[in-house]
Amino acid sequence: MLDHLHRHQSSRYVKDRLRSVTYVPGTDPGVGPRYCPSIEDKINRFAERERHQLFVEPEGFNTVEIYVNGFSTSLPEDVQYKALKMVPGFENVRMFRPGYAIEYDFFPPTQLTFSLETKQVANLFFAGQINGTTGYEEAACQGLMAGINAHLKTRNEAPFVLKRSEAYIGVLIDDLINKGTEEPYRMFTSRAEFRTLLRQDNADLRLTERSFEMGLASSQRMEKVNKKKNGVEQIKSILKELPIDPEDINHLLEEKGSAPLMHRQRAHQILLRPAIDIFSMMEKVEKVKRSLEGFEKEILEQAEIQVKYEVYIDKENELVKRMGQLEDMVIPDTFDYTKLISLSAEARQKFTKIKPRTLGQASRISGVNPSDVQILMVYMGR
Known part of the structure; x- marks a missing residue:
């Protein structure tokens, strides 16, 4: 064959x-x-x-x-x-x-703003394969964002932009605008540096409020998400305060192949063990069951995820915060990069072509070195 x-x-x-x-x-x-x-x-x-x-x-x-x-x-x-x-x-x-x-064929996506409006032609928005992407989901998310922003533009309102730390949509659009593409672009989790935050289980917690603010999500849906948020925090507080004696849980730990307790520990600490889950604790430990039996399964699952991955989530949130400081430094559209003779030739060329909106965006452009960003930061600080 x-x-x-x-x-x-x-x-x-x-x-x-x-x-x-x-x-x-x-x-x-x-x-x-x-x-x-x-x-x-x-x-x-x-x-x-x-x-x-x-x-x-x-x-x-x-x-x-x-x-x-x-x-x-x-x-x-x-x-x-x-x-x-x-x-x-x-x-x-x-x-x-x-x-x-x-x-x-496609138009180089580096000519777009974060709202997916073209820089060359006002009020013209591009979405989907015309931006060099392939895949149904990739096209759908761009269509959603372009449609939202076209509507906002007609009302003279600020564009709706999702950050890389908020959604995979934000990663996809940021990649296209900053790096362009030489082949059909597809969205993969490996493209996101904050993928511990961009989980399937917390999409409602991340994005429902943004959707509600624009009138897309109903008040009932927003109430449900707020109930989930509050419930997760309550469960985490209960687990951090609830003491568990060895005689109450050692039978479960033995069953799961986990080391027995030698002294009293908080339920939060026990839940960090890989073999232990919140539902087996509720089933086998009466004290835990009484404390948590009023919560829905979905809320319990989310609380467990946040407890088990708390250290990693906190590290990524700290990184997002540090990167956010660069995102807050806005570069004027009229900025003349030719004045900065200290910049590398490639960085000067890329900045002039792409016209990054913030220092954060400038730092993610392919071919731009950290030293170029520092030079730009120092000059803007003046």
């Missing part, structure tokens, strides 16, 4: 192109998607591999159609069909629709 596919590489080359490209052997095919390449791209890039895993995914409960994940392609239809029939178990396969390629 691999040899057969190699002979048809003059067809359209790869899904989700940033540039319109036809592959010609011996030439540069351009930059395709790193994270969802086509089968023909995989054969070129990983020629040393002898096998490739496919996932067979039913399209629904009431259809015989299946999607062959890992076999995305835009090869000629007859080649696709012959290749599928060579997969073990697919000898009698029928193909409803062939795979196809998507090609699109």
Whole structure:
């Protein structure tokens, strides 16, 4: 099958192109998607591999159609069909629709402000693939932010901007604006330096208030989140004050393979043990059950997470606070970077092109050194 596919590489080359490209052997095919390449791209890039895993995914409960994940392609239809029939178990396969390629161009996202408004044309907002991203979620979050900010612009209100420490949306937009992209951009947790704070379990605590302020979240939803916040704090206070005697909990610790208590400890300290969870403590220790039985499961889970990861969360919050000091130092739009002869040539060029809004943004621009930021900070301090 691999040899057969190699002979048809003059067809359209790869899904989700940033540039319109036809592959010609011996030439540069351009930059395709790193994270969802086509089968023909995989054969070129990983020629040393002898096998490739496919996932067979039913399209629904009431259809015989299946999607062959890992076999995305835009090869000629007859080649696709012959290749599928060579997969073990697919000898009698029928193909409803062939795979196809998507090609699109993009505008460099470094020309955008944090509201996703273009710097060159007032009142023009960009969102999605036009900014060089790929993926449904990436497009959806940009559309949400661009729509919110377009509305705010018509009302002469300040733009709505999420920070890197507040949401993955903030990381995505900040990356695009500061670094640009040379290939289809996808959002990964590894791109966020504050990912301990950007957890799935605390999205409501992080963002509901911001949503409520704009009229998106209902008052009932805001009340529910406030109830959760208050409940979490109450539980943490109870655990820090509640004393547990060895005879009350050693049977649970033994069951969980954890060292027994030699003297009285606070429940908060015991919960820090990896093997111990808040629900087993409530089930096995009557004192803990009486103290916490009035709280909902969701609130108990959030309290446990915050207790167990408190040290790491506090460290990241401190880092956010230090970085926030740079974010508070606003750089005027009319700032002339050519005056700063001490800056490196690359930093001067990048600052002039991107026009960072704050020192924090300036520090995250690719190619800018800490010394360049310090020079800028000293000059602004004057």
